[in-house]
Amino acid sequence: MEIKEKFNLARVPSILILGVVYVAYVLIGGVVFWKLEGDLGEKDISLLLMNKEKLLSTYTCLDQDGLEEAAQVIRDASKVGLSLKGNGTTDGFWKFTSSAVFAATVVTTIGYGNMSPSSTTGQIFCVFFALFGIPLNMVVLNRVGKYMVVIERKTSDFLERKTGKRSCSRFFVHSVSYLSGALFFFIVPMLVFQLHEGWTYSQAIYYCFITLSTIGFGDFVADSNPDHVYPQWYSVLMASWIFFGLAWLALIINHSIDILEKLNSLVKQWWGGDKQEARESRNRGTELKEQDQVKQPPLT
Numbered sequence: 001m002e003i004k005e006k007f008n009l010a011r012v013p014s015i016l017i018l019g020v021v022y023v024a025y026v027l028i029g030g031v032v033f034w035k036l037e038g039d040l041g042e043k044d045i046s047l048l049l050m051n052k053e054k055l056l057s058t059y060t061c062l063d064q065d066g067l068e069e070a071a072q073v074i075r076d077a078s079k080v081g082l083s084l085k086g087n088g089t090t091d092g093f094w095k096f097t098s099s100a101v102f103a104a105t106v107v108t109t110i111g112y113g114n115m116s117p118s119s120t121t122g123q124i125f126c127v128f129f130a131l132f133g134i135p136l137n138m139v140v141l142n143r144v145g146k147y148m149v150v151i152e153r154k155t156s157d158f159l160e161r162k163t164g165k166r167s168c169s170r171f172f173v174h175s176v177s178y179l180s181g182a183l184f185f186f187i188v189p190m191l192v193f194q195l196h197e198g199w200t201y202s203q204a205i206y207y208c209f210i211t212l213s214t215i216g217f218g219d220f221v222a223d224s225n226p227d228h229v230y231p232q233w234y235s236v237l238m239a240s241w242i243f244f245g246l247a248w249l250a251l252i253i254n255h256s257i258d259i260l261e262k263l264n265s266l267v268k269q270w271w272g273g274d275k276q277e278a279r280e281s282r283n284r285g286t287e288l289k290e291q292d293q294v295k296q297p298p299l300t
Contacts, residue, residue, distance in 0.1 A: 018264065097235030101223065104239050107133035108246055110216035114224050144247040145254065152177055178252070185212065185245040192237070196230065197222055212245040 094115075102115055106129060117123045152173050159169035190204040199207065199220065207220040223230055223238055 097232070098223065101235050101239050104242055105216065106130050107137040108214055108242060109134060110211060110214050112216050112218035112221045114218050114221045141247050141250055145251045148247065148251050181248045185241065185248055189241055193222055196228070196234065197225065211242065212249045
């Protein structure tokens, strides 16, 4: 008995198959991260322990308690944007432009974690701000994504009327949309971040995707280094890039969802295609028979 016939007899629900694929995908990703980062993590821990022993042996007046206090000072300084190289804070994290970018990261659920409200009033306000801001952000992004789809569809229809080739027109429009989006939301920001943040190109691309996908690990955060002096337009550019980049990436993700749905339909047809085709052929035969009976003149 073939595999296809076995699946037809078992009548495996599609949700179960998708669940198995999802769990397998996550587990495979876990194994890959484990193999790629596990050894590096052990090496980093060993190096940190060596540096700790070297620090304690160099500065004999610093004991374990003093080291922990110094580490706490460093954590507190990084949380408020204080540079340990001097006494300046470059206006701190909570200047207006940085606060506006923080508000954008709240409603977009990016949540880097590099800055957060510390006062009780600020924390309560953040809860209600996110409660109403997240749905509002989803509605706005959905509307912007629909406008992007309408622009793509109208452009595709215009080219189709001019050329008479539907598939080529759609492929051309989608390709231009993907390439232009990658240029404006990945390539250009990569160059800007490499210039103003001092990151490598791979780190900048990594930060762009982690931000626009709303994952937001917080290991790389733009406009947050207290040792750098950023121009005034930098935060405005950041907020605009996040908003329109989220809309564009949401459009790409929706296209990916459509592709996965089509693949799911093909798999369902492959597993239960014979019975479905037979049922559809019987239905078509019945419809044709009824149409013939309607078209025939009445008997006298």
